[in-house]
Amino acid sequence: MVNAPLHIITLVKWVPDAQLERRYNAEGRIDRAEGVLSELDEYPLEAALQLREAAADREVRVTALTMGPAGASTAAKKALQIGADDAYQLTDEALIGADIWASSVALKAAVETVAGAGEFDSGEPEYLVLTGMASEEGESGAIPAQLAERLGAHVVTYATGLELTPDRLVVTRSGGTESQKVAVAMPAVVSVTDQANDPRYPNFKAIMAAKKKPLTRLSLADIGLRAEEVTARVRVLSTTARPPRTAGEIITDEGDAGLKVVEFLAKERLL
Amino acid sequence: MYTGFYEEIHEEFREVVREFVAREVTPHYQAWESAHMMDRSLWLAAAENGLLGLAVDEEHGGMGLGDYRFRMILDEELARADALAVSLALHLHDDWVLPALLKFGSAEQQAAWLPRFMDGSFVSSVAFTEPGAGSDLRAVRTKAVKNDDGGWTLDGQKTFIGNGISGDGALVLARTDGSDVRQRGSESSFSLFLVEKRDNPGYQPGRQLEKMGLKASDTAELFFAGVQIPHANLIGEQGRGLDYAKAILPQGRLGIATSAAAITAEVLRQTLSYVAQRQTFGQAVSEYQNTRFQLAELQVGLEATQRYVAATVDAFNAGELDLVTASKAKLFASERAKASVDACLQLHGGYGYILDYPVAQAYLAVRLLTIFGGTSEILKETIAAELG
Numbered sequence: 001m002v003n004a005p006l007h008i009i010t011l012v013k014w015v016p017d018a019q020l021e022r023r024y025n026a027e028g029r030i031d032r033a034e035g036v037l038s039e040l041d042e043y044p045l046e047a048a049l050q051l052r053e054a055a056a057d058r059e060v061r062v063t064a065l066t067m068g069p070a071g072a073s074t075a076a077k078k079a080l081q082i083g084a085d086d087a088y089q090l091t092d093e094a095l096i097g098a099d100i101w102a103s104s105v106a107l108k109a110a111v112e113t114v115a116g117a118g119e120f121d122s123g124e125p126e127y128l129v130l131t132g133m134a135s136e137e138g139e140s141g142a143i144p145a146q147l148a149e150r151l152g153a154h155v156v157t158y159a160t161g162l163e164l165t166p167d168r169l170v171v172t173r174s175g176g177t178e179s180q181k182v183a184v185a186m187p188a189v190v191s192v193t194d195q196a197n198d199p200r201y202p203n204f205k206a207i208m209a210a211k212k213k214p215l216t217r218l219s220l221a222d223i224g225l226r227a228e229e230v231t232a233r234v235r236v237l238s239t240t241a242r243p244p245r246t247a248g249e250i251i252t253d254e255g256d257a258g259l260k261v262v263e264f265l266a267k268e269r270l271l
Numbered sequence: 272m273y274t275g276f277y278e279e280i281h282e283e284f285r286e287v288v289r290e291f292v293a294r295e296v297t298p299h300y301q302a303w304e305s306a307h308m309m310d311r312s313l314w315l316a317a318a319e320n321g322l323l324g325l326a327v328d329e330e331h332g333g334m335g336l337g338d339y340r341f342r343m344i345l346d347e348e349l350a351r352a353d354a355l356a357v358s359l360a361l362h363l364h365d366d367w368v369l370p371a372l373l374k375f376g377s378a379e380q381q382a383a384w385l386p387r388f389m390d391g392s393f394v395s396s397v398a399f400t401e402p403g404a405g406s407d408l409r410a411v412r413t414k415a416v417k418n419d420d421g422g423w424t425l426d427g428q429k430t431f432i433g434n435g436i437s438g439d440g441a442l443v444l445a446r447t448d449g450s451d452v453r454q455r456g457s458e459s460s461f462s463l464f465l466v467e468k469r470d471n472p473g474y475q476p477g478r479q480l481e482k483m484g485l486k487a488s489d490t491a492e493l494f495f496a497g498v499q500i501p502h503a504n505l506i507g508e509q510g511r512g513l514d515y516a517k518a519i520l521p522q523g524r525l526g527i528a529t530s531a532a533a534i535t536a537e538v539l540r541q542t543l544s545y546v547a548q549r550q551t552f553g554q555a556v557s558e559y560q561n562t563r564f565q566l567a568e569l570q571v572g573l574e575a576t577q578r579y580v581a582a583t584v585d586a587f588n589a590g591e592l593d594l595v596t597a598s599k600a601k602l603f604a605s606e607r608a609k610a611s612v613d614a615c616l617q618l619h620g621g622y623g624y625i626l627d628y629p630v631a632q633a634y635l636a637v638r639l640l641t642i643f644g645g646t647s648e649i650l651k652e653t654i655a656a657e658l659g
């Protein structure tokens with residue numbers, strides 16, 4: 001094997017199911033009693049698996065890393081079922097309510113811990129962090145850049161295609177009006193959009209096999225951080241749920257529906 | 272089924288099935304209904320998800336999920352998605368043809384065919400029934416004559432064959448003792464063959480038979496004219512075909528009983544939701560005492576069916592399910608399903624008669640259950656015979 005092994009660390013988040021009504025706790029934070037693997041994180045995971053499958057002459061390991069409360073192990077397990085080789089869950093009381101700043105501090109230490117823990121047969125690995133384009137509930141999309149900055153890694157956002165060459169990762173990214181191809185050296189942090197691929201879902205064999213894959217729990221102490229190093233900089237003052245949509249206006253066609261639609265649009269200043 | 276019937280592993284399996292149904296069945300089902308045919312993509316996707324040939328052991332690349340509860344989850348999830356024809360197609364493959372191969376196939380036959388039962392490349396039919404031989408299999412006229420090279424030449428006609436047009440081959444019951452086909456054969460007149468359509472021009476499906484329900488499942492006559500069967504495709508011993516056919520009946524009937532329970536439960540669930548939102552004379556239909564009494568009866572009937580079916584599944588899983596026990600469960604569950612779905616349709620009023628409503632589709636589907644795999648009348652004969 002000529003190429004250095006590659007360790008792909010995919011960040012996966014446990015989020016409230018978007019199909020259910022969102023609830024907030026007394027502190028104004030999202031109620032995280034139940035959740036699912038964020039759908040947006042299935043795309044980087046799929047991208048990682050495709051890179052692993054395409055790399056015939058290179059040792060590639062796909063690790064899933066999640067940060068969240070106890071229940072977040074569900075997201076890690078799902079990632080193992082879908083095809084990750086191993087998984088880590090960073091969980092600590094001190095991380096409750098972590099903002100972007102605190103999350104990126106914690107994730108930086110976690111990525112370094114995870115990257116350092118991997119043993120490879122074919123030499124010292126390079127690492128690549130893949131993330132979704134945003135989290136489904138916070139939607140800041142700011143973690144990839146902050147994390148890359150802290151890691152001293154290159155960052156590429158909004159990837160729609162990824163391809164490994166011997167010394168670079170070639171990323172297709174969609175800008176607002178054009179599509180770019182950029183090449184980065186490792187280490188790198190790449191956020192992957194929901195246009196990048198069609199994520200696979202696990203079959204039963206994979207679910208059974210996932211039970212045998214390692215899932216390691218990490219506390220802040222395990223990644224060498226103290227609670228005061230991950231204090232949130234942002235304080236939530238209040239949270240108000242968006243008011244439910246009001247019932248629409250139903251126009252029954254009595255020969256003049258077209259006219260009424262036009263009048264309605266004009267009234268709403270949409271024409 | 273009721274709480275506690277399934278274990279965690281079955282619920283994990285359910286997640287796979289639910290995802291499979293949402294992605295691979297629901298988006299296409301209407302098109303399959305119109306075409307009277309499921310696309311091969313269904314079988315390939317089912318294979319990809321490990322949902323074909325559940326009972327095949329690990330030695331042959333399967334998962335050895337002989338526990339019948341796994342099969343039941345497929346039925347429940349397909350019923351939930353109103354895709355009952357897919358259920359039927361899978362039953363034919365997994366509960367009628369596969370068991371013959373698992374129980375009576377030689378090591379060579381299993382090594383050659385079991386992988387194909389799981390990878391979607393061999394979609395199978397069960398071909399016992401003929402225009403003049405349904406419940407009475409000794410009236411089968413299709414005959415196979417031994418060639419000089421040890422192979423067989425098959426001639427005859429089968430009917431009501433599910434997967435007959437779309438499939439790749441059939442488990443065929445044929446007369447092999449040279450007896451006069453106009454007379455009923457003896458217990459040892461018949462043999463079972465696994466017959467492939469490929470490279471066999473004499474193997475011709477007839478026209479699509481227009482069923483009243485379950486339209487996405489293709490059903491046809493099969494015509495055999497000088498069909499060549501290699502000796503290796505004879506299942507078990509020559510002359511034991513009827514024994515083998517009887518030996519796979521318990522599983523086939525169990526499958527119908529469990530599907531009947533699944534459809535009954537799903538239709539009742541949908542009906543509960545319908546009567547709660549349907550308003551007449553200023554109140555919900557669910558508020559009328561007639562509705563409430565009917566629903567109570569249906570619920571009790573359902574639970575009785577589920578408990579009875581569960582006991583039958585336990586017997587199957589313990590390797591102890593006999594023909595009479597399976598026949599009793601099938602008789603009870605299928606007749607209950609027919610009555611229950613009928614009552615649910617009535618509670619839907621005029622909408623129940625409209626085919627866009629799942630209850631109307633279910634009504635047409637369950638009508639098959641008291642006929643297919645042994646009519647209720649034949650089952651009663653079987654049960655009564657044991658009573659003496």
